[in-house]
Amino acid sequence: MNIGIIVMSKTGHTLSVAQRLKDALTEKGHTVNLERVTAMNDTNKPSGKQLKDAPNAEPYDVLIFGSPVWASSLSSVMKAYMSQLPSLQGKKVGCFVTQSFPYAWMGGNRAVNQMKKICSIKGTTVFAEGVINWSNKKRENQIIKLIEKMSI
Numbered sequence: 001m002n003i004g005i006i007v008m009s010k011t012g013h014t015l016s017v018a019q020r021l022k023d024a025l026t027e028k029g030h031t032v033n034l035e036r037v038t039a040m041n042d043t044n045k046p047s048g049k050q051l052k053d054a055p056n057a058e059p060y061d062v063l064i065f066g067s068p069v070w071a072s073s074l075s076s077v078m079k080a081y082m083s084q085l086p087s088l089q090g091k092k093v094g095c096f097v098t099q100s101f102p103y104a105w106m107g108g109n110r111a112v113n114q115m116k117k118i119c120s121i122k123g124t125t126v127f128a129e130g131v132i133n134w135s136n137k138k139r140e141n142q143i144i145k146l147i148e149k150m151s152i
């Protein structure tokens, strides 16, 4: 399958998880592109909404979106990106977030739910989701589980 992993990442956590997902899915024989969403003026600030790089989701059969949690929510940059996407009808979509706090209920679940809501508005449901808690001792396990869940 043609898979697009599309992430926003300011300090590299989300990107590093995305890279591991890419490696795992490539190993399974899929064609995988990892693309970045960025904000104008290289700010990527919480208020950042104007997009500089907004990858085209159209070519992909499967999309995996990744984002950091900002202020207990989906990062404003990823929110702006996902909101401007055309219909995702017929596409298989996965979503994940990374956050610094140790538990998913500290904003991660909320952020993933925001992603799922946008996907639903765009006409698709999410087949797999995950929260990676960067300061949790079990972070590595969380990443392994996420990769398993998203390994199609």
Ligand SMILES: Cc1cc2nc3c(=O)[nH]c(=O)nc-3n(C[C@H](O)[C@H](O)[C@H](O)COP(=O)(O)O)c2cc1C
Binding pocket: 008, 009, 010, 011, 012, 013, 014, 015, 045, 046, 067, 068, 069, 070, 071, 072, 073, 098, 099, 100, 101, 102, 106, 107, 134
């Ligand atoms: C502006 C800003 C707000 C953040 N707010 C939260 C938060 O509310 N909860 C949390 O757990 N982490 C928060 N973080 C930490 C990031 O979510 C976390 O470090 C994430 O893994 C960063 O991903 P990245 O390296 O891909 O940018 C915040 C980081 C930034 C820059």
